[in-house]
Amino acid sequence: MLKRYSAQPEPAAASGGDGSSAVAMNAGGTHVSAAARRAVFATAIEQVSEAPAQVVSGRLPSWLRGSLLLNGCGDFRGMQHLFDGYACLSRVRLDGQANSAWASQRFLDTDAYRSFRATGRLKYREFGTPAGTPAAAQPKSSLPLLPLLRSAYNTTCGVVATLTGRQGFSDNASVTLTALPSGQLLALSEPAAATYLVDPHTLAATHHVVYGSTKQGSRASGSSNSSSSGQQAGAAAAAGAGVVAASSGGRPEVRRVVDDMPHSDIQTAHVKHTPDGGLVNFSRSLPFGGYHVYVQDPVSLKRKQIAFIRDRDPFAPCWVHDMAVTRSHLVVVESPLHMNLTALMTGGSRPYVFMDWRPEAGTRVHVIALDGSGVVTHTAPALFTFHFSNAFEQPSASAPGASEICVDFSVYDDPTVLNDLSLKQMMAMPGQDISPSRLRRLTIPLRDAGGKPVGPSRLAAPAPLLRDESAYGNFVEFPAFNPKFTGLPYRYCYSTAAVRPTNMGNALAVHDLQEGVSRLWHSPGGMPAEPCFVPRPGSSDEADGVVLAAVVGADGGSSVVVLEGGSLRELARVQLPVTVPYRFHGTFVQQQQ
Template sequence: MSISSSLSNAGYTSLQARSNKFPIHKLLPYQTQRTRSRTVVRSQAAPAMMEKQETAGTHPTQAAIDACFTNDISPEQVEALSLQVSGAFPTWLHGDYVRNGPGTFKGMDHLFDGYGMLVKFSFDNGKVSTQQRFVQSNAYKTFLDRGYKLKYNEFGTARPALESLPVIAAGILGIGQGFTDNATVNVFPSNADGSELLAVTESVKGTYRLDTATLATKHQEKYTDSIKGDLNTAHPKLLPSGESINIVVGFGDGYKVVKQQRESHERQEIAKIPLSQFPAPSWIHDFPITKNYVVVPETPIYFNMLAALTLGKAPYVQFDWKPETRSILHLVPLNGDTSKIRHVRAPSYFTFHYINAYGTEDGGNIHIDFGNFADPEMLNSLKLASVRSNERPVEASPITRLTVPLSGDGEATLSKLMKDDEAYTFSELPRINPHYKGQAYRYGYSVSAKLPVSYGNALSKFDMQEGTSKQWHEAGCIPVEPLMVPAPNAKSEDDGVVLSIVMGADGKSFLLCLDAGSFEELGRAHLPYGIPYGFHASFIPART
């Protein structure tokens, strides 16, 4: 159901829907030392390793960089491999941690381009084993069949120019056949018992169902509804009811908020928001949600239509940055009452991910927390030539709060959350206790930076109430998204563990387990090889 009211709030002018379609390619990673309000947590390591790491300083070692951003194709680990554990994983941790991310960067130009590979760690009474397998997408299979040559454009890598001409023509005609289905971004359980997984990317057709036990690809998901749009976010939000919410984007069309029942192949449209910069939509990788509202964040990063079709030149991979247009936050009631949709102006900002969002106790505002980049230059910093050179300073993304009014014509405002500038210079791939999603919370976890460095080299726990943080860092290493797993019968919000795959200074990976409260290391499971840089993960409790 499309919205019928004009987008008049805060001076926003509605644009008439048009029939032109411009689908493009897809869219679519112990001992504590106290200093002021910050706690730096340092892990204990063997003396030989510690000596090697100290020589690396804050920058990752070359061995870690080579293994993280490899051109090699990672071997699959089909059978479960038992891992050596140092320290201890809690015995209550029972189930599977599964992460999605590139299994190779061969022939690729950007960090977001590698072909999807699921990595699983299984926990049983303190023991840890691992498996890893590629998602058998059409894009990956044809890449192998063609001798490591692309058939589809990826986020920042174009197929050969002459081969792209039919794809460009298809896009102009409104045919999405040129979009990649490389499901490399996120993974989560697809059914109530967690026996199956969905691996996803930002193209609608890039959703694959896999078996949790074996990581074998079952099939590509197909929707049975008639909702049009070639892209959706790779971060659907699961509601307590078991339904999920997502945003579907149509070029020359609009932003559609959709609801889907678990295990259903039919989506229901809740609302449709016209494009403010027709025909180009804003890039929406993630979106905030509260108990009552879905927030469609139209920030001023817009698709460059020609670059998106051809992967030609654009200021930021395939996007334009138009800060003069500022941001518009479209607040869509979860109950589907489109007469109550609000459109609130906000300052220009750029982010990949939102930490959390919730309504204030007095019902007057929504708070939205995220890592705030001044512009999208981070997209250029994530080109593989840049990350491999390890020369560019990391882009600042301080943790910031948007306060959005739920009445009147006021605009949203930005405010700083952390007291310690050094501790919050860079924040990305954030996670929280999943039980606090969409409601008031206190703690967040993210990849962070111990400066100087070119990209995230640490993990941080943030106290949103006190504005303080704790940091884990080990010299020479590259950690990725910290996943918070609550303890059974948890007594507090931060009662649980934080899991992160870390590339070691020696080019071999380990799974790190931190106490979510103290942020001290509990244990690590050592792999005999390196796992390339990856993105998002889920924890699937053991079935009883």
């Protein structure tokens, strides 16, 4: 049964086990309002000093103490795509005992953003916007060849920089935040240069992480463009220091990490935690090669390669945004969405931004042992995905004594959603409906009844997990779950969803994978960001916790909603003193008791 909860908190007594607190919403749904769109895509206002926020309804759970930290884009001037804006970090600190909250917001101090503010043009290509694009529309030039010459110049500079080991890709780390044992945050995007360490209290970028290789002839990854910084980096590396003194102007320090990994141009922004507390990710160099899968020490940040996966087409590598991890394996789902390197480097366009869709090639599914003992590559029908929920290993349901991997993720038929996320489309009123995506499970054979690894095989298409996929508007993005269940069988998945018609995610959902049903939270005219599940400390009940999500309301104001895990009943709402722009991903850091 589908239950839609209103966007207003209700007394706990009003919510019975039969869902009596549910309030029916307009079955046709509502579009995100014009005011909300303007707020989400306006240039963000910094709030560097923490400012009080107001709990305007309900009450924070007394055990909820810590900070919701979010990454995303805060300046879209001149941009063409949702993934292009410059990184802006948001922090909402919650104290349930005092029923109080505070908020702050700050742009990430990157070379890309500094240059943009100084020149009014993009120094590097962002995802969908070529280098050299101005922040504002320019009057028509009397020299018609000038834009072409400027584009050619920027392209040449980028190619030469990449090939000579200088920073040829943007360092705009606008996608994820990962908490490290040091207490710092790791801010990432897909270029290897887009790797920063961030102070979780001030949101200031403290270090720009620059990878170097001990391999002879390897280029440095994302090397600083500042000659003084480069000289300092060399001196520090020679002294074994690893960290360079800050350059003038209070910019982030350069932390040079030298390891045995080959040169990296590209990484995934979704680094994963391993069961032993480490990190796992992969990188690649351009123009051709493959995936260098590595584990990473979360303190030194040094990487160790555990596998290499060669590209299917060395001249057109596939674009992979996220991965799934079990207790002992990494799963990389390689959709047949191929980067067109010419378009990428020259600022050209293809059917899907700078990429081509080759569905006839099918999908490759790579299963990599975290201990480095091997890789098995399976094939599956063509599909596209951005994000994964959970993955785990279990006894095979079809072969007694055997084992399998279950991977849950958001599945699209094709990458049309990439075009749906152009800023022109997202700002359109009402706009074209967002492409459908569905929560599905991919089952991968792992070991046979004798305990031997299963070799390459043809996998069935991912199977539905829910009885009625229209219950969540046939749209699932930013899937999340109780982090205590990472790599383990689980019951609840949280995500953004759609109350259609809409051209962007406009609801939150909890999906009960055991019962096969979904429940929605929807605020008409508003737009919620990624849900973040915070478990109650000390509890082993998977649903015992709260879901936090930043929301831009129909009036353009920003808040954070606190929803009950398992039901999405609204417990409290915190009105923020600053407008929060479009958020991608974040994390919750518990306050030490």
